[in-house]
Each structure stands twice: as structure tokens, then as C-alpha cells.
Amino acid sequence: MPLMLKPGTAWSDAYGRCADLAPEAFNDDRVLNHWGGIWHRDGRTTPAVTPVDGTTIAGPPRLDRSAAARAVHAAVDEHRRWRHTPVAERAARVSAALDAMEAHRDLLSLLLVWEIGKPWKLATADVDRCIEGVRWYVDEIARMTDGRVPLAGPVSNIASWNYPMSVLMHAMLVQVLAGNGAIAKTPTDGGLSCLTLATALAVREGLPLTLVSGSGSELSRVLVRGQEIGCVSFVGGRDTGGQVATSLADLGRRHILEQEGLNCWGVWEYSDWATLTGQIRKTYDYAKQRCTAYPRFVVQRSAFDHFLAAYLPAVQGVRFGHPLAVESADDPLPELDFGPLINNAKVKDLADQVDEAISKGGVPLFRGALDDGRFLPGQDISAYMAPVAILTPPRSSPLFHAEPFGPVDTVVLVDTEAELLAAMNASNGALVATISCDDTRTATRLASEVRAFKVGHNTPRSRGDREELFGGFGGSWRGAFVGGELLVRAVTQGPADERLPGNFGNQTLLPA
Template sequence: MTVIETFDPATGKPLTTHPVMDDAAIEAAVVEVADAALSWANVPVAQRSSLLLRVADTLEAQREALAALMTSEMGKPLREARGEVDKSATTARWYAENLDRLLAPQQVDVGGAANAWVTREPVGPVLAVMPWNFPLWQVMRFVLPALGAGNTVLLKHSPNVTGSALAIESLLLDAGVPQGVLRVLVVDEARVPEVTERLIDDPRIAGVTLTGSNRAGAAVGAAAGRAVKPSVLELGGSDAFVVLADADVAAAAEAAVRARFHNSGQSCVCAKRFVVAAEVADAFLDRFLLGVAKLRVGDPTDEAVDVGPMARDDLRTAIQRQVDESVAAGARLVAGGAAVEGEGWFFEPTVLTVDGPGVPVFDEETFGPVAAVVVATDDDDAARLAGATAYGLGLSVWSASTERAVALAAKVTTGAVFINSVVASDVRVPFGGTKQSGYGRELSAEGMYAFMNQRTYWAAV
């Protein structure tokens, strides 16, 4: 029997094995979500709201177990894992409390010739291909609005967090969500591209969402295009954190440490490139390095630890390659720069100063605890450096003047701008990227409507 084996990143030792599904089991899951879609779409909105509240309650009741599972499978510090559960519960409550408003028919004034209104209706089963770095939140930020809308979900999670995927399926059943509304696929990694493309082409699957790499996103987007189905892609990011000359340098430096090293730097919206005005560059770098030096690296179950291991050894190898090639190309290593000796897949919190594009830590997405700092001569230069990337997910700008920060942000294409704040996702506002960071939006009303048919009614009078 073919199995998926999961590992503890803090030790590198095996955790458990999960049998993979053969074609017959995959087909049974597709049948189940397709059948469930017919009834789930007709469940009254008030009842779906009640179930989302029960999902929130169940998340809170299972908080410690879910957090411990995520920490064991991908290595995030336990307190960050708890935060992931809390954020998911908050999101479930928001959709529950706003579902009636979000799904109410919208009257449209077209004059006296007719009565017109727009309804929003579920499209049916949606395939969700999800990554490992936020094993619960990445799934829930799609699943909660999808279920609220009346869609069902076929979830293909990352192999190294298979236990978390199965826990999500069990959690929804515990909350009273009907069987078949969400089914998990456990697919042999070598077969994922083939199975994914086949499912997207299946007429029973109404759409697809993916959070992951650009290579996977390109394949899924192409398959969705061929099948003429809606898709949402949330891909990589190389977010700039811009500190202007009038910024509160102490506050910016403190936030910069959180922005880069949260989740051991393994986040699409982690700030990765720090663009700092020349007037404050030395002061910022000094404070930033002091903050990095205080980070505690180690056992992620230790409540005092700030940075856990990387999720897989191959990811650590990739980060080492980016650092080494950048130094060889002229970047200057000012902190860290190497794997931590001993068991587990730890990497030192690392800072490099660079002159701009032309080195991997500036040009590529660095998915780990590595920061690149570059000096800008003025605001126009800062905008140029911030925008010198193929990605376009988020942008953080620090300035005493909101007007000045907005003026800079207008010159940089991103899906979100956070002024004097770290880029983050929040259920109340849409989340998503531009350029190579993908397309479509998650969260808020827009995230729900991404997989709904907006139907126009026109009744002549």
C-alpha cells in the first residue's frame, strides 16, 4: 500500500503514515461532494449561519489539539499555531453574522420599465489545492465563505500536513456540517498534477482555488482556462517594507522583525525586502539587527520560542542556496546565514544588505527566515525598488504622512497596502495579489462571491 509519511520538522523524525487514495476512492469522494452540493445549496441561509457559528465553537473547543498537530507537522511555534485557530474562529463568526446581508438579493433601479434584482447562487463543488505553511488558516479562509455560500469543497492539502487536512474534515463533522460537504483527498505526491488536472476537467467540479507556488498556479490556471471554469490563485510574494525618511524608525524596526520572521518567514505576505530611506538607513538597520538578535530559535513547543524550524529540509536547502548565491553576487551578510547544527530543519534568522536587483534574495521569493535590506535615495527611488519584482501581493509603507505613503504606494502595483502596519489578511477586507502573485480575491464579500453565480432578474411591468 502506498502511503504518505509525515515528519516532525523540529527533529526530522517520522510522525505517522497515511494511506493514499486510489482512483476508486477519489471518484467516491467526487460523487459525495457532488451529491452533497444538491442539498447543501438549498439549506436556508439562517441554518448555514448557525452551522458556521458551531464551526467557530468547535475550533475553540479543539484549539489545543489543532495547534499541537500543526506544530508537529510543519514546525510553527505553538503560540502562532493557537493564533491560527483563533483567527479561523473569528472568521467563521464574521461570516455567520454577516451571511444574511451578504446573500440578500440586491435591488437595482432601472427606471419604471421593470423590476430588477441580482441574486448570488452557489456554483457547486469547488476543488481547493492548499499549501502547508498555514495548515488550518489557509484552508479555512476559503472553506468558510465557500460553505456559507452553499458550495461544497474537495480539499487537496499538502502532503506534509495530511494529518491537519483530515482533522479539518473531522472538525466540520463534529460541528454538524453534513457528511460530504467537505471531503479530503489524500493523493500520492507524484500523481497530484495528473489528478488535479483531471478533477478540474470533471464536469461535476465547478471551480478551483489554489494557494501555492507559481509553477502550480500556472498549471491550475491553464487547466481552469481550458475547462472554462472560475479560478482563484494566491501565489508567491516578495513584499516590500518601505521606511521613509519621516518614519518612526523605532516602531518600523520593531514591526519589521515581526513582519519578516513570523512563521519562520514562511508566508506569502511576510515582508521580504526592506527598502529604507538613506537618511534613516543606519538607525533602522541597527535597531532591526538588535531585534533579530533577540529572536529565540528552537523547539516550537516551547512557549518562549519565536522561530521554529523550516517545514522541510529541501526548503532549508533552497534558502541556503539563495543566501550563498547572493553573497557571491555582492550581497553583504550581516546576521545569520547558515543552517543550525543538530537535529531538525532550523535556519538562523538572516539579514543581508544589497544594492538592489541582481541577487536572489532580492529577485526571488525567499520562503524562510531571510531578510534583504536596500537603501533608497528618495521616495521615487524607494518606489522603484519596491516595484522591482515580478510579484504584487502586499506593500507596507512607514511614514509620518499618510498622504506621502499613499503617493508612494500608487506607484507600486500590489493587492494591498498597509501604512504604518504589517501586511496581514483580515476577513473584513479582500485579500489577493496582482502580477505573479495571482488573481482573484479571498475573504470579505469578494471572497465569497468568487465562486457564486451573480444572476440578474428583470421583470417587466
């Protein structure tokens, strides 16, 4: 039976609901920027299409540098007023904003499906993690800010498109909870309408949020080097993160720069292959478009036959396709591992890397086909990519040393512990890693030499929520670590001689 779009879930349905719910932020023909406590019909709108099926969707209203500077000055004024708001009132207002977001959770989730291609289950999880995570901070904020004061200026947030709610909006709400104004640049590749709706619900409760759109090259000087910015929080790739770090080098400004690393899963003296099969399947969530995805497996050569027998059923079981396609109107939305990649340009770039790696000696272990996906009849599928696995990618390939940010695995075989560690540290620092090993003492010893902030033993690691700390080593992180109390400490001032835990290039201070 041919698939159909679930009734009531079309982009036009989602946008119409936004315009009805928040007409101050959504006009019939465009989305607005928010700064100075007012929604502004400014900026140059640019066309956008969803990666889901090529449908035209709302594009970002891009400000130029001078307009962004006015928005930042207005945010500074808001910050200076807000920082004197009692903590109990801040908590009450943030709680009211969370109540509103929870009431419209399904609409926020549907926007994420259309804008960044998340399957329904993962989209709702993104929204839920934001709401539930910030509620935990509401309960803890009085204790966490005792003896501390807000920063001198607002926090400027520049984040990638993959987690608009659970990373970007979560961070902004904690920042205002701690007494700061918060500025965010809408990710260029997606999340505009979801973030705009969440911002609209929050500013109705009096929260000092600024949301603007524009190109990074145009706005960087204002959002990164602006004289009155109190802290820069960045989530994204190493190239852009390196540019931000360079811009901040002579300012001595508080910063949190989360960058990518090649997260590796090592397999050494291991025998629980059935468990590993289930874990490998989960690594394909959202097509590995996550900062904590595992695209590299480093495997003991003598165990490769067992690994392959565990790996192939996992990758063959992956389900992908149109996140809103159903067989009949009453069917629930499908449970998929992933939908499209963020755009068709990313698919082409990654496919070229795969072809080059194989042409230069990489061995194709698995190549899925788009025919295995769930699609609507005749829909645009140019942003979709089936899973691929390559054994021993050549060192000249980007797939050898960098995160692919797509459904591509690479497998490297090793014979000694020294080779295992060298392969797992190929990118000079990572956010997470895992070692599958039967012996706990051996796993602990190996983990101590892996340059990743979190190393799991027989289990994957993630960014974490609530009290769980997060950071990175080497090139994967610059600045203060976050998570739990560290996130609040990173965006508040403590004693004059305080040293924040973090990775600051020439020194790394670990939390107690």
C-alpha cells in the same frame, strides 16, 4: 539546564487523542480520506516526518487519479443536495462544527506544532482565527447571500501547508455556509492530521466536506479541470499557480488563485526608528513562511546608518527553536518567533541561495547561528535555520526577485523615489507592502504606484479577517478577490451581468 519535551505533548500523545476522539478518521496505523460522506481506508500511505525534530508522524493516504475522480463525483452529489438546505440550517450546522473545534482547540493547535512547526502561540492563533472568522460569517451570511444562489458545482481547494485552519478550513466552512460542497486536497508538506480532525468534527454536523490526499500532478486534472467543479480556489507559489491558471484558461470557470509576490517594506524620509525596530522583529513570525511576510527592505541610502541601527537589535532579538521544549515539566510552552522551516530540503535550498548571493557580491549584514536556538539534547535540527540578512543581493540571485519563504531578509539601497518604486515593484505584483515615511502626503503618493493590493503607511499589512478585503496585483493573484462579502460573492452566483472584483489577467476590477 538541558531542555525537555513538555510532558503530554509528544506526537504519540497527540495522535492517540485524535484516535480516541475520532476513531472513524484515525486508525492505529494510518489516517483516512473522507468522501461521499464516509471515511475511506484507501490511498497509498507514505511516510512522513515532522520538521520539529525528525519524529515519524502520520503521512498522507495518497489517492490516484481514478480514486480522486470517484471522490469528486460523490462531492458533486453532496453539493446538489446541500445547495437546497435553508441558510438558517446551514448556519446552525456550521456553528455546531465551530463549537466542536473550539472545544478541541488545544489538540488542533498541538497537531499544527508537530506537522508544520508552528510555535504554540502562532498555532493557537491559526485555530482561533479560523473559528472566530467563520463565526463572523455565520452572523452575516443571510445578508450576504440575499438574492444569490450557490454555484452549480462544489468548490475545489488546493492550498499550501502554512495556514491549514485560518486559510484552508476557514475557506471551506464559508463555502458550505454559502451553500456549496467543499473539496480540499491535503497540503503535501503538512497539516494532514489537523485538517482530518477538523473535518471529522465538521462532518459529524452534516457538513458536505471532502478531504483527500495525493500529488498535485496526479490529481490536478480531477480537482482543477473536473467538468463538474464550480470554482477552483488555490493558495500557493507562482509556479504551481501558473500551471493551475493555464489549466483553467479555456474553461471559463470561477477561480481564486492567490500566489506569492515579493512583499517590500520601503523606508523613505523616515525618523521613527524605535517603532521600526519592533515592527521588524514581528516580520520574523513563523520564519517568514507566510504569503504576507516582508523579506525585502528598500531603504533610502542616506538613512541606511539609522536603518541598520534599528534593524540589528530586532534580528538579534529573534527567538527560535523546538516549540515544545521546556526547562521543567511545569513550565509554559516557550514564546518563540519561529520553529523549524517546513523541511530540511527547504533549509538546504535556502542556504545554497544565501551562499551563492554572497559569493556573487551580496554583503552579509547579519548571520545568526543555530547555537542561539532552544533545542532538546541531541535532537535533529536539520530543518532549522537561523536569521540571515543580505545587503544588495545580485540580480542573478533568486533572492533578488522572489520570496524566500524563510528567515532571510534582503536590503536594497536607493537614492531617488523612482528607484524606490522600481525596487518595490521588482516581482511584478505583491499582496502587501509598507512605506515608512514621516510625511503622509508623500507616503500616499508613493503608495499609489506600488503594485500591491494593500499598502500600509508606517504599519505592516496582513491578509486580514472578517470584513477586510484581500487580493493581489500582477503575478501575485488571478481571479476573484476575497475577504468579507467578496469571499461569499466569489463562491455564489448573482445577477447574470455581474462582474466580480478581481485580477483576471487582461483586466483588473477593483471593489468599490
